[in-house]
Amino acid sequence: xxxxxxxxxxxxxxxLHLELAGSGGRRAxxxxxxxxxxxxxxxxxxxxxxxxxxxxxxxxxARNTVADAYAELVAEGWLTARQGSGTRVAERTEPLxxxxxxxxxxxxxxxxxxxxxxxxxxxxxxxxxxxxxxxxRRAVQQAPxxxxxxxxxxxxxxxxxxxxEYLARARGVRTEPDRIVICSGFAHALRLLFGGKDRDRxxxxxxxxxxxxxxxHRELLAAADVRTVPIPxxxxxxxxxxxxxxxxxxxxxxxxxxTGGPLHAGRRAAVIDWARARGGVILxxxxxxxxxxxxxxxxxxxxLDPERVIHIGSVSKSLSPALRLGWMVLPERYxxxxxxxxxxxxxxxxxxxxxxxxxxxxSGSYDRHVRRMxxxxxxxxxxxxxxxxxxxxxxxxxxxxxxxHAVLRLxxxxxxxxxxxxxxxxxxxxxxxxxxHPESPETDMPARDGIVVGYATPSEHAYGAALDALCEVLPxxxx
Amino acid sequence: xxxxxxxxxxxxxxxLHLELAGSGGRRAxxxxxxxxxxxxxxxxxxxxxxxxxxxxxxxxxARNTVADAYAELVAEGWLTARQGSGTRVAERTEPLxxxxxxxxxxxxxxxxxxxxxxxxxxxxxxxxxxxxxxxxRRAVQQAPxxxxxxxxxxxxxxxxxxxxEYLARARGVRTEPDRIVICSGFAHALRLLFGGKDRDRxxxxxxxxxxxxxxxHRELLAAADVRTVPIPxxxxxxxxxxxxxxxxxxxxxxxxxxTGGPLHAGRRAAVIDWARARGGVILxxxxxxxxxxxxxxxxxxxxLDPERVIHIGSVSKSLSPALRLGWMVLPERYxxxxxxxxxxxxxxxxxxxxxxxxxxxxSGSYDRHVRRMxxxxxxxxxxxxxxxxxxxxxxxxxxxxxxxHAVLRLxxxxxxxxxxxxxxxxxxxxxxxxxxHPESPETDMPARDGIVVGYATPSEHAYGAALDALCEVLPxxxx
Numbered sequence: 001x002x003x004x005x006x007x008x009x010x011x012x013x014x015x016l017h018l019e020l021a022g023s024g025g026r027r028a029x030x031x032x033x034x035x036x037x038x039x040x041x042x043x044x045x046x047x048x049x050x051x052x053x054x055x056x057x058x059x060x061x062a063r064n065t066v067a068d069a070y071a072e073l074v075a076e077g078w079l080t081a082r083q084g085s086g087t088r089v090a091e092r093t094e095p096l097x098x099x100x101x102x103x104x105x106x107x108x109x110x111x112x113x114x115x116x117x118x119x120x121x122x123x124x125x126x127x128x129x130x131x132x133x134x135x136x137r138r139a140v141q142q143a144p145x146x147x148x149x150x151x152x153x154x155x156x157x158x159x160x161x162x163x164x165e166y167l168a169r170a171r172g173v174r175t176e177p178d179r180i181v182i183c184s185g186f187a188h189a190l191r192l193l194f195g196g197k198d199r200d201r202x203x204x205x206x207x208x209x210x211x212x213x214x215x216x217h218r219e220l221l222a223a224a225d226v227r228t229v230p231i232p233x234x235x236x237x238x239x240x241x242x243x244x245x246x247x248x249x250x251x252x253x254x255x256x257x258x259t260g261g262p263l264h265a266g267r268r269a270a271v272i273d274w275a276r277a278r279g280g281v282i283l284x285x286x287x288x289x290x291x292x293x294x295x296x297x298x299x300x301x302x303x304l305d306p307e308r309v310i311h312i313g314s315v316s317k318s319l320s321p322a323l324r325l326g327w328m329v330l331p332e333r334y335x336x337x338x339x340x341x342x343x344x345x346x347x348x349x350x351x352x353x354x355x356x357x358x359x360x361x362x363s364g365s366y367d368r369h370v371r372r373m374x375x376x377x378x379x380x381x382x383x384x385x386x387x388x389x390x391x392x393x394x395x396x397x398x399x400x401x402x403x404x405h406a407v408l409r410l411x412x413x414x415x416x417x418x419x420x421x422x423x424x425x426x427x428x429x430x431x432x433x434x435x436x437h438p439e440s441p442e443t444d445m446p447a448r449d450g451i452v453v454g455y456a457t458p459s460e461h462a463y464g465a466a467l468d469a470l471c472e473v474l475p476x477x478x479x
Numbered sequence: 480x481x482x483x484x485x486x487x488x489x490x491x492x493x494x495l496h497l498e499l500a501g502s503g504g505r506r507a508x509x510x511x512x513x514x515x516x517x518x519x520x521x522x523x524x525x526x527x528x529x530x531x532x533x534x535x536x537x538x539x540x541a542r543n544t545v546a547d548a549y550a551e552l553v554a555e556g557w558l559t560a561r562q563g564s565g566t567r568v569a570e571r572t573e574p575l576x577x578x579x580x581x582x583x584x585x586x587x588x589x590x591x592x593x594x595x596x597x598x599x600x601x602x603x604x605x606x607x608x609x610x611x612x613x614x615x616r617r618a619v620q621q622a623p624x625x626x627x628x629x630x631x632x633x634x635x636x637x638x639x640x641x642x643x644e645y646l647a648r649a650r651g652v653r654t655e656p657d658r659i660v661i662c663s664g665f666a667h668a669l670r671l672l673f674g675g676k677d678r679d680r681x682x683x684x685x686x687x688x689x690x691x692x693x694x695x696h697r698e699l700l701a702a703a704d705v706r707t708v709p710i711p712x713x714x715x716x717x718x719x720x721x722x723x724x725x726x727x728x729x730x731x732x733x734x735x736x737x738t739g740g741p742l743h744a745g746r747r748a749a750v751i752d753w754a755r756a757r758g759g760v761i762l763x764x765x766x767x768x769x770x771x772x773x774x775x776x777x778x779x780x781x782x783l784d785p786e787r788v789i790h791i792g793s794v795s796k797s798l799s800p801a802l803r804l805g806w807m808v809l810p811e812r813y814x815x816x817x818x819x820x821x822x823x824x825x826x827x828x829x830x831x832x833x834x835x836x837x838x839x840x841x842s843g844s845y846d847r848h849v850r851r852m853x854x855x856x857x858x859x860x861x862x863x864x865x866x867x868x869x870x871x872x873x874x875x876x877x878x879x880x881x882x883x884h885a886v887l888r889l890x891x892x893x894x895x896x897x898x899x900x901x902x903x904x905x906x907x908x909x910x911x912x913x914x915x916h917p918e919s920p921e922t923d924m925p926a927r928d929g930i931v932v933g934y935a936t937p938s939e940h941a942y943g944a945a946l947d948a949l950c951e952v953l954p955x956x957x958x
Contacts, residue, residue, distance in 0.1 A: 032648075039782070041652060076651060076778040077747040090748065090783075112625070124628035129619050136615060140608050143940060146591070148799040149603035169511075172555060174518060184663075187826050196702055216823065223675055228490040269569065299555040303518070304569075322830035335548040344695065350829045351801035385575050459624065 026061050030069040036305045038078050038089050050078065076234035113467035114426030118456035119258060119405040120317075126373060126460070127320050131365040132356065147355065151346030153339050155182025158358040160416050163327055166361050167313070170370075172299025175329045181338050184286060185326040185349045187220055189312045192328070192341045194224045202337040203281065208249040210238050211440040212259050217250070218437065221292050230437035232445040240271040247280045253301045254289040258435050260399015260407050260453045262298045271301070275308035279330070286313045290370045292402040293378040303410070307331045315357065317372055317404055317456075325349055325357055373456075377404060380455045380463055387467050394477030399466070404456035407432065414475040415449040418422035420471040422451070427466065429453055505540050505632065517557045517568050521725060526557065529685040593905030594945035598737060598884040599796075600934035605852060606799050606938070608646055609842040611835065617644075618834035626834065632818050634806070638838040642806055645791070645840050649763040651778025653785050654808045661816050663827045664805040666699055668791045671807070671820045672762070673703045681816040687728040689717050689737050690919040693745015696729070697916065698952040709916035715743035716886040719750040726759045732780045733768040733958050737914050739886050739932045741777045750780070752788035760810070765792045769849045771881040786810040794836065795933075796883055799851055804828055852935075856883060859934045859942055866946045873956030876892030882937035886911065893954040894928035900952040901930070906945065908932055939946025 037043040049055070052066040059066075070087050073079040081087045154160065160177035165448075167173035183189050193202045211230040229246055232239045236353060237256055242262075243249055249271065253263035263271075275282055285302050292298065302311035308328075314326030326349075330338060342348070354387050360366050381400050388397055388408070396409040410418055419431040432450040458466045480485050516522040528534070531545040538545075541569060549566050560566045569624050586818065626635075633639065639656035646652035651772040662668050672681045692711040707724055711718045716735055719742075722728055729751065732742035742750075754761055763780050763958070779791035785808075793805030805828075810815060821827070839845050867874055875888040889897055898910040911929040937945045 021833070035651060035778070035782075036892050055893050075741070077744055077745045077780070078778075078782045079750070080744075080748070121628050125624040125915055127627035129623075133616055133619050136619075140612055140615075141769065145604040145606075147603070148606035148801050149600050149936075151706075154687060172514060184827055187822070188609070198703070201701065223679065225676065263557055264556070265554045272556070279820070299514070299557075301556070304556050321629050322627050325828045343666070345800070346803070348663050350803050350832050352834065363729070377577060455630075 003341055011452070013048075027065045027068050028057075029066060030059070030061065031072050034069060034073055035076075035078055038073075041252075043089050045089050045091045047089045048085075049089070051082065051086070052400065091184070101260040104370075106439040111315075113423075115428070115454065115469050116457045117427055117429040117453050117466055117470065118457055119430060121321065121454045122317055122319070122373065122404060122459045123376070123456055124127045124320065126376065127322075128365065129367065132319075132360060135363060135365060136352070136356040139359050140352055142292035142408060143352075143355055147351055151351045153181075153344065153346050154178075154439065155343040155346065155349065156351060156358065159354045159361075160327075161359070161360040162361040163329075165298070166366070167311075167329065168366075171286060171297065171311075173311055175311075176301050177377065178453065179306075179330050179332065179335055180355055181328045181330060181335070182346075182349050183326045183328060184324045185314045185316055185321070186287065186312055187216070189222070189310075189326060189328050189358075190217060190220055192338050193310070194226050196222060196341060202334055202341055203248050206246050206248075207283075208243055209437065210251065210256060211437050211445045212432070212435045213250070213252070213257060213437065215434055228437065228439075230440040230445070232440070233390065234257060235261065237261055237267050238331070240267050240274060242278070243271070243274050243278075248283060249280065250283040250285060251301070252285045254286055254292075254298050254464055255399070256403040257287060257405060258399070258405060259448075260401075260403065262402070265305065268301050268304065272304050272308060275305070278444050280308070281334075282309045283452070284311045286311060286474050287402045288317045289313065290318050291374055291377055291404060292399055293344055302329060307333075310334065318373070319360075319366070319387070323353055323357070325353055335472060340407035375457050376460070381406065382453050383463070383467060384453065387471055388474075391471040392474045399427040405452055405454045408453055408474070410447050410449040410451065412477060413449065418451055418473060418475055422470070425469050425473050427469050427473065459460070485656070489612075490653060497546055505538075506544045506547050509538070510551050511538065513548060513552055513755035514555075515558055517552075522568050524568050526568045526571045530569070536827060585804070587879040592902075594935045594941070594948050596906055596908040596932050596945055596949065597936055598714065598909060598931045600800065600933065600936045601796055601852065601883060602855070602935055602938055603799065603802040605710070605855065606801075606907065607844065607848045610848065611798075613840060614838035614842060614844060615831070616833040617681045618829050618838050619831055620767060622831070622834055626830055632660075632823065633657075633835040634659070634825065634828065635830060635837065638833045639806075642808075645845070646779070646790075646808065648892070649846075650765060650790075650792075651782040652790055652808055653782050654790075658785075658809050658811065658814055659862065660809060660814070660821065661825075661828050661833055662805045662807060662821070663803045664793045664795055665688060665766065665791055665799070666695070667827065668805060668807050669699055670703070672789070673700060673705050673815050674774040679687045679820070681820055682727050684723050685727075685815060686762075686898065686914065687722055687725040689730065689910070690916050690924045692729070692731070692916065693913045694913055701816050705918065707918075709924070711919070712738060714740065716740055716746050717742060717750075718755060721745050722750070722753050722757075722759070726757065727762060728759065729762040731764045731766065731779070733771070733777050734764055734881040735877070736764070736766060737878070737884060737886060737911070738927075739880075739882065739884075741881070742912045747774040747780050747783065748911055751783050751787060754784070756863060757826050759787070760813075761788045763788050763790045765790060767796045770794065770856055770883060772860065781808060786812075789813065791931075797852070799837075800843070802832055802836070804832055819879040855939070856935050860885065863932065863934050866950055867953075871953045873955065874953055884931055884933045885930055886929050887953070889928040889954060891928050893932065897930055897952060897954055898911070901949070904948055904952055906948050908949075927929065 011399055054065045056063040068406045070079060074081045076211045078090055079087050082092045157177055159182060160180040161178055164175055164177050184193060189404055205231055206227045208231050209228045211232050218228050231242045238251055257263060271282055286300055289297055299449060300311055302309040311329035315323050385397055397406050400410060401416060415431045415433060422429055430452045432448055436447060494567060510854050535542040535545045549558060553560050557569055559569045560567050634658055638661060642659055643654055660672060671872045683704045686706055687710050690705045690711050697707050710721045734741060750761055753759055761780060765779055775955040779790055786823040790808035793815055794802050864876055868878055877886050877888060878886045893912045894912060901908055909931045911927055915926060
């Protein structure tokens with residue numbers, strides 16, 4: 001027995017040698033080395049450790065140092081000390097299992113496709129690093145101390161003030177800082193509105209949605225027990241005359257997602273009338289409102305009646321989804337409930353990022369960036385249209401007046417094979433089918449074959465090759 | 480009629496004069512001015528607008544410019560155009576209501592108390608601005624482009640690697656980057672574990688909790704339909720021998736919150752045994768594990784069995800709650816479910832902040848900051864203990880070996896009056912009563928009178944005055 005102690009101790013001692021020379025003190029080094037020996041399994045469960053004096057002598061440290069180290073590791077549960085049986089390695093320390101595990105879903109784009117034309121993302125290579133860093137530095141340097149304490153769940157007032165001015169100017173939104181609540185993005189806004197149990201919900205029950213929209217939003221709502229009821233789309237946008245008993249409707253008025261047109265003026269008026277007559281509320285998803293190419297942006301529906309519209313926006317398309325910053329512009333009556341849903345303190349959006357965005361907006365950097373990106377995306381759209389005109393003149397391209405994506409209408413029955421052909425060529429893009437609400441009746445809203453081309457996603461130098469590859473996989477026209 | 484047009488037009492024209500000279504173009508300026516006139520009510524609903532030619536002549540612009548502007552505003556819903564009745568201000572634009580509203584709950588600490596001794600917050604004035612900015616700058620400058628695109632819901636691998644190393648070294652946590660999921664803080668971790676509908680939940684049903692704990696966590700769990708069952712505390716920490724049918728228990732082993740002691744070694748072992756025998760899981764809330772003053776930190780329980788413990792930490796106490804960054808160290812079997820709960824992409828924690836924290840840790844800034852704060856808080860604790868010894872020797876102070884707060888035990892029946900007296904003197908602090916689980920039986924766990932003193936919260940220069948004020952309001956000792 002004594003032999004085995006000494007062996008263990010010697011082996012530990014050898015490992016400890018370097019550690020004991022470190023800056024953390026001998027006691028700390030000894031604890032770390034012993035812990036590691038147990039952790040790694042070199043000291044097996046139940047192994048008895050050498051008495052203080054032996055180990056102390058081996059290592060050339062004071063006996064008290066060893067006693068302290070043992071006591072510490074007993075307190076942490078690595079060792080056990082029982083009267084008469086000395087100090088032993090505890091039974092319960094198991095090495096970390098490296099089991100063969102179910103392969104984890106690969107993180108999105110960890111190893112991206114050759115050509116990424118998925119919708120929803122701005123050109124990541126165009127993030128304005130220098131301007132953002134300048135705003136961040138100013139924000140952190142100038143912040144009063146309280147910024148680093150618990151935050152107001154409404155978000156920083158500096159950002160809410162900057163947004164009030166910016167959204168009025170750029171989007172025709174009429175609001176004031178007290179009606180804005182900062183969040184982590186559109187999905188967070190949906191959770192704040194529809195989350196919680198029935199009695200705590202801001203909104204609940206049923207939500208009318210456009211027949212084509214983001215499946216992720218439908219899934220999120222379904223998970224919150226919200227029934228989504230599709231309303232059909234036509235060339236003027238959502239058929240808001242079809243709103244029935246629902247009390248809330250989610251719309252993308254500036255640029256229907258994904259099919260592409262703006263909501264017609266008459267429909268904008270009609271949906272406000274509906275909300276007034278029924279006590280309803282409109283959720284305005286203003287996901288890419290800044291990007292309109294052939295004329296000024298269509299103002300937000302919110303401006304028509306701020307008491308009937310929840311206007312939701314974010315920097316995810318205009319700047320980067322990496323920032324996780326969005327906002328809700330609320331009718332008066334919802335402000336208290338949304339804040340209650342958010343919690344007593346800011347638990348979500350980074351307060352330093354909020355201050356940086358406020359600076360980024362008020363310093364004019366945001367406008368400059370949006371202008372630059374608008375030019376870039378417009379030129380990409382033009383290249384897409386020109387490439388199609390040359391190589392696939394039979395393919396109609398729609399939804400091109402605005403946004404970061406276009407829809408290519410395809411002959412009936414060719415969508416799936418086109419998406420497959422694209423995948424085969426290393427092009428990532430989505431077919432229209434996945435965006436269609438599964439309960440949308442065919443009679444009401446005939447299914448359309450098409451693909452959604454996110455022309456903003458590739459970096460500038462990669463776009464040409466992506467376009468060429470895309471033209472290769474489109475179904476051939478009539479001979 | 481023509482007169483009133485001209486009047487309106489003249490008034491608008493006057494307002495427009497400056498705008499028309501601006502850089503945005505005459506058409507844009509005209510649209511903005513008209514929109515503003517409608518918005519503000521200067522142009523009332525139904526007002527007929529002047530014909531293109533009149534306004535064009537008044538303003539000295541081309542007729543087409545006016546026609547374009549009208550068309551734009553019709554498209555946006557501000558104006559209506561009907562054959563034969565000309566262009567009118569739409570009926571439905573309502574001015575923003577500034578109704579007398581229910582006063583909003585004041586943001587926490589917007590106008591703070593004179594002396595802030597609430598628990599849970601580090602000294603906001605000690606945020607290491609320069610070091611953090613340096614890490615942020617390096618992170619943003621060195622980031623590959625893909626950082627600014629959609630993020631991996633697990634969090635950036637750079638941060639998960641840095642945490643794996645740091646938590647092993649500082650907290651005795653045994654894990655690997657693939658088992659860490661980044662989140663926005665402890666509350667977010669609870670939501671990821673207990674949120675969603677029954678079938679989607681990672682954990683569910685019932686959770687054993689310590690008889691004293693954060694009411695916010697209990698409320699959050701109640702909102703998710705999770706029943707919390709209190710287990711009593713004694714001088715060795717949570718009575719884990721009282722765990723019954725529950726399959727999950729939430730513990731604060733390093734420093735019981737708020738009463739203050741570490742979980743005894745025997746209890747640490749026992750709760751691991753319980754988890755193994757029952758297939759249970761331990762949620763380890765390591766909220767202030769880095770701050771232990773009189774000996775090395777007690778290592779995490781997680782290190783004893785990584786497959787039985789979900790270890791949760793954040794930078795909210797060690798750095799700042801403004802960053803909204805936390806982490807979950809998971810047993811293998813929960814990784815997939817937690818990622819599924821988090822969503823397909825990073826929708827929460829700022830990716831740039833994640834990279835900055837990774838740099839902050841690997842560059843040694845995090846260690847330096849924690850060391851500096853440990854010294855500062857220890858000295859504050861010493862000042863608290865000394866002040867009590869001098870001015871209120873009858874008040875027992877507990878939970879002082881670690882953390883950012885202490886508990887002052889008070890004579891039975893004096894807690895409420897003490898908290899009230901403190902509030903009267905402008906001192907914000909919490910009584911123990913609010914932390915007690917409401918279902919904790921008195922027989923099991925006698926209620927204790929006490930106050931929780933967050934000695935980390937004030938800035939350095941404000942601490943002395945806060946201490947003096949505190950000593951003034953403590954109940955008098957036996958005469």
